[in-house]
Amino acid sequence: MLVAKDIRRNYGELQVLKGIDLEIKSGEVVAIVGPSGAGKTTLLQILGTLDKADAGQVLLNGTELNGLPDKELVKIRNAQLGFVFQFHNLMAELTALENVCLPAWIGQKDEKETEQKARNLLQRLGLGERIEHLPSEMSGGEQQRVAVARALINSPTIIFADEPTGNLDTQNADELHQLFFQIRDEFNCAFVLVTHNKELANLADRTIRMKDGRIEEI
Numbered sequence: 001m002l003v004a005k006d007i008r009r010n011y012g013e014l015q016v017l018k019g020i021d022l023e024i025k026s027g028e029v030v031a032i033v034g035p036s037g038a039g040k041t042t043l044l045q046i047l048g049t050l051d052k053a054d055a056g057q058v059l060l061n062g063t064e065l066n067g068l069p070d071k072e073l074v075k076i077r078n079a080q081l082g083f084v085f086q087f088h089n090l091m092a093e094l095t096a097l098e099n100v101c102l103p104a105w106i107g108q109k110d111e112k113e114t115e116q117k118a119r120n121l122l123q124r125l126g127l128g129e130r131i132e133h134l135p136s137e138m139s140g141g142e143q144q145r146v147a148v149a150r151a152l153i154n155s156p157t158i159i160f161a162d163e164p165t166g167n168l169d170t171q172n173a174d175e176l177h178q179l180f181f182q183i184r185d186e187f188n189c190a191f192v193l194v195t196h197n198k199e200l201a202n203l204a205d206r207t208i209r210m211k212d213g214r215i216e217e218i
Contacts, residue, residue, distance in 0.1 A: 001024060002192075004020055004021060005021055005057040005059075006019050007021075007043065008020075008056055017039045018213040019214065026190060028190045030206050031200060031201040031207045032193065033194075033201050034216070038210040039212075040194045041162055046058060049065055053066060060080065061157070080157050081157075081160065082150075084144070085147070088143040088167075089147065092135055095134060097118050100121060101153065103150060104117070125179070130146075140169075141172030141175065141176070152183065152187060155189075157189055157190065158191070159189055159192075160191075161194070164193065166196070173200075177200050
């Protein structure tokens, strides 16, 4: 489904990624681990089209992404990819429902259908009583569940998560770990998770260890 070939990324004279080859299969949960500075987040951003490699190829279902115009990349990102970040990245002035709807509205999907789907997702994730709440009125765990619902609203084929439990307490982190696998089974979407959390990495179908801009072992 998602294939990376010889991905290289430099920042000035600093080589951050030094030739990464990687394949993510449909419905697979993959954890990327390694020390700080290994290039994990840079790789995640390139796979998710949030950054561009200096060399190499990223193919999604056979379509090479690196050479596409920005407008095309935005369409693919919105329609096929979902994102969950450590600090939620919710819009403070929007309710939980509005935050979840936002990617679908950007994609110009039907407003009523989008709202109903968002309500269903929030209820499915245990947030039925928080639908009209602002982020400031929710706990960290609840905010992260809203972020997961937002990532799911456009029925992506793959969700990228960068330290998704890094800002949560142990209980909320454990609950989110289980939720990822329930979502994988229910919605048939793959997950690529950058994490320092050993418990989450151990639950993954496959763990990729990075060091000094290279994959150390698979």
